[in-house]
Every structure is written in structure tokens, then in C-alpha cells.
Amino acid sequence: MITDFPSRPLPLPNADELAAELAAFGGDAIIPKDLRRTLFPVITKEDVFNLMLAQRSTPQKVVDGFAEAYRQYVGAGYALPTASGTSSLHLALVGAGVQPGDEVIVPAFTFIATAQAVVAAHAVPVFVDIDPRTYCMDPQAAAAAITERTRAIMPVHVHGLPADVPALRALADRHGIALVEDASHAHSAKIGEQVAGSFGDAAGQSLMADKNFPLGGEGGIAFFATAEAHGRAADYLERHGIDYGMSWVAAAFGTSQLARLPHYDEIRARNAELLGRALDGTGLFHAPHVPEGHTHAYNMYRITLTPDAVGLDDLPVWAVKEAVHELLVAEGVPAREWQNTPIPCHLPFQHRDGFGNGYPFTLNPGAVRDHRPEDFPVTQGMLDSTLVLCRELRAPVEYERALRYADAFAKVARRPDAIRKLVEAGDYRRPYEKAARLG
Amino acid sequence: MELFDTATVLTRVLTSGVVMSIEKSDRELPGLERLLSKQTGRAKAVLVNSRSAAVHTALAGQGIGHGDAINRPGLGEKDRAFLAWLGIELREDAAEGEPVAFDHIALDAENAHRLGELAAASTAPALVVDLTGLGFGPAAAVLTDDPVQWARGERLKIFGAYDLRTMWTQEEESADLVPGVQFNYRLSPLVAACVRMALGQAKRPLTTSGAAS
């Protein structure tokens, strides 16, 4: 029988384990080796049944039904379902009026797809730094990057926290340019009661199976504020012979998942709050910042380290981070870096070959820069001093698992001596000195 | 393919819990790659999420990009429009019998059992197989014997990572193969599983499903 059940349930937390030896030095791990897997997406009998039913319908009806249900959930004007998040971003840009050779302002910290979608639209990404608290695009940096050829600003709601939309909207309006969201991390994220994906002139969003709102494998959706923008994107596909259509198999799975999305969102919020309270009690670790009135979707959970709080201020923060990383992984909490260098330092934006022979960068040579990590000091500082939880907290994990995560952080924070020992013995490098990784 | 068989395949994959294409433990995508390789007699398969993605992959795999010209007579309007979008010109001056950049086959329920035969007639360095007509949504593959073409194709469809299963921890070994523009052209394992069963069954004469057979 194929099954994704673990061999046994995770034991309830036990305060004695906190004082035991660190797993990296031979003690027992807070989360035992055989119980580390977190299931995502959660697949239920409703998902199976809905897929069976979908076979009796037509592919077009299944995909359209899904897109309309989700459009209503987001509260966007118009929707175009796609095969991936990247293709949805491409279409969002096209719908917003981006033309070959235009400049589109994107954050230096995101997944590479944000910037590649700009290239797909035959436009040129212009990278700007992020805000030190939200890790989303810094509106002042965006303002400074605007030129005559800027056609759109594309903020990313990083990790699920909405960017500073009011400031960016005002900036875009001042210059008569478009605001396009990359909402790929931000399903159900909100500012006030408004849902991410409905803020901008257009938005793109990934719905691949590892996002908070997963479809059956791969998928995405583009949203548009006006019928005109939607029409521009639809015509573009037709005119250029591009197939970006969503499979009915992916859509049918999404339809039943959508019904349970608010439930999983609530569990993510609960677990994030629980862990946040525990982290703030450790001194060394700090929960993500959430501005008043914003609802974070917690697609990822980025934890900040402050070594000075535990007497490690003489050590470089990135080395402390590496040591803590090792200790946490040994305890069974698979924290990671998720991005180790600004996106403009990845090979495709260093070489700028694009579609070949430098196109579309050749259309606008004035917009391209040879960037180094130091050009984005806030991004660099964040990469040096933070660690990320991904699927292990995105999944609606059991209460006892969330408690055990908290215990693992507390256990590690109690041992500055061990962190110091590792840093002194370790051969650590700053994140950006390693080869650029996708995530 | 019978609805019952599709239902069984979809249920099997959902029960495995693995529906993501960049999951180490996914078995569906490698399974379809192997089957297509076997049926077409080509060494390597790149699975993608649409026909236009496959055309892009076939050309980028050969290092053909914006500003280049290819020989490929007989393309329809849609493919011509897509090539123009890629910035690739169609040569009008090619002599009869000159090698073509890619061949293409569109499969459906009627001709799926003839894939081997159709592939055997193709001589181009890249063979685009459009799987959309099998009925599970947009899907396609590029078949080739050239390992470099395959490596470039894999990297185009997943932001430069050549191996879906280790993409997160990969150190770059062949920077020269990293494409400039990169897409997400990945195929869903659920779709791949259905396609695989459809192709597998196309080898056999049709039977009705369940107790009736």
C-alpha cells in the first residue's frame, strides 16, 4: 500500500529535552530522524473525488470554473489561468502595457522568475534594494530608479507579506506607470480586507504545488484590473502563438483545495504566532515583522539572528548564522538560506544573453548594470543574518510539531558556547561567496 | 483511454502524496521520459508543459536563439508566429533536402500507437512530440540523442537548474549551459502519469474497462 503516513506520531514536547546535549554534539534530536517529513500539499478524498468528476466535464469548463472561483476569492477584476507562475507574470506585464525595451523595476531579492518574466516580456529588469524590516521592495529605492523608459514597477509580496502598496501605488500614479504585483508567495495575504493579487493594475501568481495554494503540479494565474488589460494579454498569446494554458488536471485539484485554503491559512497563522512568541523569548532569534493592518500568508518564515543578545557580537553574524543553521538541522529543523545573493548577481543577469545575442537587453543598453552584491546592502545584510523555514511551516503541521520547532530554537539559543566553538572551528563563507542558488 | 484507467492513475498519484515536479521522490516524470525514449528510440527526453515550450526547447537546446535563422519548411501560422516572437527567422533559401532544425509529431488517440513508426521517419536533431491531443491538458516533449541539447533543454525549463531533483542545493558546474532567458516549462507529474498510461495502452488493442473486459 502506498501511503504518506509516518511510522508513528511525533511525541509531545518535553521540557527536559531542552537542557539535553545538542544533537550536533551527540545528544538526541528534538525531532527524531524518522519523523521529520512534513506533508504538503495535504491531499484529501475531496481532491480525489473532484478529479474524478472533472473527467465528466470538458477541460475548458474545468479550467474556467476554477479561474472564476479563485478570481472571486481574490476580488480581482479579470483572470487568466496559466501553466505556471512565470507565465502569469509575463502576461501580467503585457496586460499592464509593457513593451519591448521598456524598463520594469523589480526587487533584487526575490525568486529569479520575477526578473525572468520581465525578460520574457522582452523588457529589461531594473533591480532595486529592499526595506530592512519587510524585505519587500523599498519604495524610495524604486523612486530613485525611475527613468523615462520605466513602464512598470513590480513589487513582490515576499514570503507572503504584502509590499508597501500604498507608497508604490502613489509612486506609480505620480509617474503614470503601472503597478504589477508578483503575488506568488501571497495567497490570501491582505492589506486591510483587500487580498493580494487585486492591488495592482495587474498581478501574476504561482500556483505550483509547493505554494500556499497548490494546484495539481504546476499552474499560475494572472489578474487584471480592467477588461482592456485582460484583452491585451489574451491577444498577445494569440498573436505570438504562445501556449500558456493550464491543464484541467491541475485546475480540478485546485478547485477542491480552494475550499480548504482558509482552513490551512488559519493553521499557518496560528503556528507562525506560536513560533514567533517562542523566538522572541530566546534573545538570539526574532520573528518576521508584520506591519499593522497587513496579513502575512507565511509561505516562508524568515527568522532574524541578533548575536549580540547572547554575547556573540564579536563574531560575524553570517558565521553565527551558519553555525546555528548546522545546529538546527541536527535537531531536525530544516532551516535554510533561501537565496544567497541578489538576483542581478545570478549568471543570466551577469551574462545578459537573454533570448540570444543579448536580446532584449540590447534594446535598452542604458538600463543594464553590472551589479555586485554590495550594490544592495539591505539585501546583503538580510542574507547575512537570517534563516528561513519553508515547507516545514507552510504545511499545516501538528501543534506538537510547531511546539517542537520552538523547542529546537530555544535549545540552540541556550548554547552560545557551542555556536562560538563551531564558528571558531568552521570554515564559513558569506552567503554570496557561494555559487548563486535558485532557492 | 478509459475514464476508469484515468481515475486509477490519478488516484494512484494522489495517494503517493507527490504531485510536485521538483520533488526528489517523484517517479511519474522519469517514467514518462523513459517510455518516450523507448518508443521513439532517442536517448533523451525533455518533458515540457506545451507545444510552444517544446519548440522553444528544441531550438534553444541546439543553441539557436534570437537573430538566428533556421530551415523548417511547412510550419503552420501559429508556429511561425512563435518563431518570430523568439526572434528566429525561417530561411526561405534552403535547398531541397537540407536538414531541418526540428521535426514534429502531434499525438492523439488515433495515432498514439504509431509513435515509434512516426519517430523512425524523423531525421532532425530534435523531435517535438505534442502530447496535448491525448486529452490531459497542454503537454509535450523534445526527444534527442544529443546530451548537450538535452542538458540545455532541461535548464531552459527550470531556471537554469539541470536536475529537477537537486535544484535547491546545486553548485553550478557548467555555466556555459545556463540559458539567458529561463522559463518554468515544467510538466505536472499528474499530467505525466496520465500521458504515460495513454501511451502505454496505445500499444495494445482497445479493451473496455473493469468487469466488462
Ligand SMILES: Cc1ncc(COP(=O)(O)O)c(C=O)c1O
Ligand atoms: C516570487 C516568485 N515569483 C515567481 C515564481 C515562479 O512561479 P512558477 O514556479 O510557478 O513559475 C516563484 C516560484 O516558483 C516565486 O517564488
